[in-house]
Amino acid sequence: MDLRAKAASGLKWSAIERLTTQAMQLIVMLVLANMIGPKAFGLVGMLAVFIALSQVFVDAGFSSALIRKVDCTEADFSTAFYFNVLVAVTCYAVLYIAAPLIASFYQLDELTELLRILGLNVVFSAFSVIQRAKLTIEMDFKTQAKASLLSALLSSSVAISMAYHGFGVWALIAQMLIMSACNSLFLMLFHPWWPKERFSRDSFNYMFGFGSKLLLSGLIDTLYKNIYQLIIGKAFSAKDVGYFTQANQLTMVPAATLTTVIQRVTYPLLSHIQNEAKRLDQAYLMTLRLAALVIFPLIVGIGAIATPLIHLVLGEQWVDSIPYVMLLCIGFMLMPIHAINLNILQVKGRSDLFLKLEIIKKSVTTVMLIVTVPLGVKAICIGIAIQSYIALLINTYYTGKLTTLSPIKQLINIFPIWCFALLSNALAYWTINNITQSYSQQLLGTIIVAISLYFLMLVLFERDLIKQFTRLIKPSKA
Incomplete structure (x- = not known):
């Protein structure tokens, strides 16, 4: 094989x-x-x-x-x-x-x-x-x-x-x-x-x-x-931890699960071609785009359906976690991009840079915590989303030094997908919530409209990426 x-x-x-x-x-x-x-x-x-x-x-x-x-x-x-x-x-x-x-x-x-x-x-x-x-x-x-x-x-x-x-x-x-x-x-x-x-x-x-x-x-x-x-x-209190933990699970578990799927396969895969610089860079960039293609709309979509989902599935005792879910989705959608960037550092044998990156990023997190904790749990969630984007800039800067892919080139390749994911879910959320107040209708309607809009945007602007995704899940015998 x-x-x-x-x-x-x-x-x-x-x-x-x-x-x-x-x-x-x-x-x-x-x-x-x-x-x-x-x-x-x-x-x-x-x-x-x-x-x-x-x-x-x-x-x-x-x-x-x-x-x-x-x-x-x-x-x-x-x-x-x-x-x-x-x-x-x-x-x-x-x-x-x-x-x-x-x-x-x-x-x-x-x-x-x-x-x-x-x-x-x-x-x-x-x-x-x-x-x-x-x-x-x-x-x-x-x-x-x-x-x-x-x-x-x-x-x-x-x-x-x-x-x-x-x-x-x-x-x-x-x-x-x-x-x-x-x-x-x-x-x-x-x-x-x-x-x-x-x-x-x-x-x-x-x-x-x-x-x-x-x-x-x-x-x-x-x-x-x-x-x-x-x-x-x-x-705060054990209940507040419960609200945050549940919001964290609803958003991070899907993001982390899909990221792990990609990371577990790409790490040994990229390790096999670690000495072929051009091939490694191409595989790395395509992995970034394919990961974004699947995970961006899924995680943002969880935020878009948070209100009907929590009301219908968890009940009224959990409604305080709804804004936390919406905010955390914006940050956690970048998890696969972070993971794939860090894979490259390990493949290149640069565990020293891996450590350096963690120290830099966690220094940012510390500052964010100092600022947000006095403002409440919602502010903490906003801080998590912001630091995720700061971490993206830091990660791509260092992987750009180890490959021919500059941070700008990496970001340009995933930015359209990021826009499509946010735009399709935002339009679906706004449209359906203005049509009906039924939670079950909001849940189903938002999912259908968001998927339809996202697929339409991909067909119009990212046909090559769809072809690559199709080739990956249905590889030819050759």
């Missing part, structure tokens, strides 16, 4: 895994939101930053180092596995001991027990890192899809059953733990692997040399992605 066919197959199965799994989990979250309310989501949201940071430590950039390395040995995989498990156990021990202090910080004693149970997620996930890396190197996303779908189905069933029987926030905890544990188990069953070599100092030095900068970058990025729940929980 040639590289293009591998990429198309990988994209298909990666899409099936991430889209189906995340769609299932998002539906479950919406069902649970109706059953257990904003406070339960707020409690879990307050703990999210500590779990996420631990998981970054567990990976430590080693999986990216393995994927990038052309000639991985069994010693490399075994060394990474030993490191992952050791760090996972250490992180869990720290979380267990620190749980009362974290609960005291929020002044909510119930968080102690919640964190000590939820922290097991870190240990479970450590056992799937190597399997995922090996399968990604082989671009075998079909096996990963089977494991994820089965895990999502089992965990979702248990969570809904627990919520129905009055377990409240513990339904969310169970959903996360079962998902992680089952995923590791199924990957081990479908793609059996166990370390066969001893710990290798040479392998560790290589992976840590590359991965350490990604580790620092990941820690900074993860901290700032989750710091909003921490700050809102401290400055």
